[in-house]
Amino acid sequence: MEKTGKYKRILVTSALTYANGDTHLGHIAGSILPADMFVRYSRLAGYDVIYVCGSDEYGTAIEMSAIKEGISPQEIVDKYHFANKKAYEQLGMSFDIYSRTSTDTHKKTAQDFFTNLYNKDLLYQKTEKQLYSEKEQRFLADRFVIGTCPVCGFEEARGDECENCGSALSPLELKNPRSTITGDTPVVKESTHFYFPLSKFQPKLEEWINSKTDWKPNVVNYCKGWFKTGLQDRAITRDLAWGVPLPMEGFDGKVIYVWFEAPMGYISITKELFASQGNEGKYLEYWGSEDTKLVHFLGKDNIIFHAIFFPAMLMAHGDLVLAENVPANEFMNLEGSKQSKSKGHAIYVKDVIEKYNPDSIRYAIASNMPENKDTDFYWSDLQAKNNNELGSILGNFVNRTFVFAEKYFDAAVPGAGEYKEIDINIINSIKSYTSSIASYYENYKFKDAVSETMNLVRDANKYFNDTEPWKVIKEDKARCGTIINTCLQLCRTFAVLFNPVLPFTSEKLYRMLNIPAEGNTWDNASELKLSGGHKLNKPEILFARIEDTEIEH
Numbered sequence: 140m141e142k143t144g145k146y147k148r149i150l151v152t153s154a155l156t157y158a159n160g161d162t163h164l165g166h167i168a169g170s171i172l173p174a175d176m177f178v179r180y181s182r183l184a185g186y187d188v189i190y191v192c193g194s195d196e197y198g199t200a201i202e203m204s205a206i207k208e209g210i211s212p213q214e215i216v217d218k219y220h221f222a223n224k225k226a227y228e229q230l231g232m233s234f235d236i237y238s239r240t241s242t243d244t245h246k247k248t249a250q251d252f253f254t255n256l257y258n259k260d261l262l263y264q265k266t267e268k269q270l271y272s273e274k275e276q277r278f279l280a281d282r283f284v285i286g287t288c289p290v291c292g293f294e295e296a297r298g299d300e301c302e303n304c305g306s307a308l309s310p311l312e313l314k315n316p317r318s319t320i321t322g323d324t325p326v327v328k329e330s331t332h333f334y335f336p337l338s339k340f341q342p343k344l345e346e347w348i349n350s351k352t353d354w355k356p357n358v359v360n361y362c363k364g365w366f367k368t369g370l371q372d373r374a375i376t377r378d379l380a381w382g383v384p385l386p387m388e389g390f391d392g393k394v395i396y397v398w399f400e401a402p403m404g405y406i407s408i409t410k411e412l413f414a415s416q417g418n419e420g421k422y423l424e425y426w427g428s429e430d431t432k433l434v435h436f437l438g439k440d441n442i443i444f445h446a447i448f449f450p451a452m453l454m455a456h457g458d459l460v461l462a463e464n465v466p467a468n469e470f471m472n473l474e475g476s477k478q479s480k481s482k483g484h485a486i487y488v489k490d491v492i493e494k495y496n497p498d499s500i501r502y503a504i505a506s507n508m509p510e511n512k513d514t515d516f517y518w519s520d521l522q523a524k525n526n527n528e529l530g531s532i533l534g535n536f537v538n539r540t541f542v543f544a545e546k547y548f549d550a551a552v553p554g555a556g557e558y559k560e561i562d563i564n565i566i567n568s569i570k571s572y573t574s575s576i577a578s579y580y581e582n583y584k585f586k587d588a589v590s591e592t593m594n595l596v597r598d599a600n601k602y603f604n605d606t607e608p609w610k611v612i613k614e615d616k617a618r619c620g621t622i623i624n625t626c627l628q629l630c631r632t633f634a635v636l637f638n639p640v641l642p643f644t645s646e647k648l649y650r651m652l653n654i655p656a657e658g659n660t661w662d663n664a665s666e667l668k669l670s671g672g673h674k675l676n677k678p679e680i681l682f683a684r685i686e687d688t689e690i691e692h
């Protein structure tokens with residue numbers, strides 16, 4: 140049964156991954172894992188929810204990498220799109236679709252959006268001076284030009300910033316400018332660009348943000364900071380070869396600026412999802428309705444795009460839903476100075492997934508999610524979470540329950556007899572945990588959701604210890620059956636409640652319990668659904684210990 144209420148459906152996005160490199164744990168902690176956990180919870184809770192994400196594939200950085208490596212931009216984005224898609228699958232991310240922005244659907248979506256604003260006379264043109272290479276027959280934007288920094292004299296400053304002194308620069312400020320690619324000395328030439336009147340939207344944006352009383356303070360404060368400075372109109376076209384061309388005649392060599400075009404990927408990828416089901420128009424049920432709860436997950440570096448620029452674009456367009464929430468995370472950094480030189484400054488998913496249980500990685504990140512402040516990822520923390528919590532608390536409870544059922548009850552669920560107070564207490568506590576954990580998920584408190592779920596397992600272990608089935612079996616097998624029945628019911632509850640953070644373990648639990656995952660929902664997670672006599676499968680090891688020698692230092 141699908142839930143109703145204020146919203147009829149939920150549309151969840153994770154910040155698109157830039158297809159110029161491998162995805163790393165910073166992405167997972169910032170925008171991917173919280174979204175996946177929220178979506179998995181929402182599905183189990185009976186909401187109509189879709190989860191869209193993909194690769195962001197345009198922009199100067201990709202064009203630059205392609206020129207440097209002597210291959211086409213398409214080859215670069217193909218490589219990283221498929222690699223990142225696979226990495227996310229291996230970590231159990233449950234997108235309804237993971238697509239990309241170099242598709243025809245995206246091109247058409249972005250062009251239609253541009254045309255909509257153009258036809259409303261919302262955009263204006265401005266002619267400005269830019270550096271142009273006669274030899275390369277192209278304008279040199281941002282990183283395509285290097286020169287001497289006017290502030291510190293560093294000779295290799297980029298067109299957008301000086302890496303030596305950190306000054307933000309524009310290409311025209313550079314002394315002795317030259318092309319990054321050919322070394323050619325550029326000339327100054329005029330170019331005309333379209334501008335989006337962001338400044339005009341400031342009052343409306345402020346009113347909108349001020350109405351969001353339940354947003355994270357960090358997100359609201361970022362926005363207020365920008366409002367205080369005053370929003371500036373922004374160029375939305377560039378002289379580049381790699382990008383979505385302008386929809387109108389007479390603008391050859393110009394593409395839509397990636398900051399303006401990339402967020403439309405959320406719309407075009409939703410279209411693709413429904414096109415694959417034979418009903419592309421259905422995307423408007425999500426994007427075109429006030430009944431949709433649109434939630435963008437992202438890291439703090441993306442707040443301005445999702446809480447200011449994109450909403451302003453949507454306001455300008457009209458007829459499209461604005462975000463209901465933008466629960467941005469802060470950053471997850473790497474432990475102090477102990478970063479691995481060979482791997483740069485990040486832990487790449489493709490490397491970590493080969494060595495560790497994906498659920499252990501998810502759990503370690505979720506337990507330390509940078510929800511309100513930056514956090515650090517420590518290898519020792521991954522080991523400790525795996526061994527001391529997943530293994531010693533959850534794995535241990537499940538294992539001793541199954542071993543007991545196998546040894547004394549023919550690997551079947553024993554029938555439950557009369558309940559004692561201690562049984563009733565744990566059964567009742569499942570209900571209260573189920574509702575408190577739900578409330579954490581509803582409010583984007585993933586760390587609390589995870590620790591509360593583990594607290595239920597702690598209570599379950601206490602129940603096992605206090606009821607002493609290893610003693611009771613010798614005196615009263617029927618009573619022991621009631622205890623083990625209750626423990627097995629708890630294992631089913633864990634399969635549901637841990638699904639958002641430990642999807643692979645959840646699948647294993649269903650397999651061990653010999654029941655399909657379907658039909659187990661948040662609403663019935665606290666019910667005692669296993670009947671006496673139901674046959675169980677062999678227990679599996681849920682979490683292998685991570686030894687000191689196996690963990691990076």
Ligand SMILES: [Zn+2]
Nearest residue numbers: 288291301304
């Ligand atoms: Zn400088």
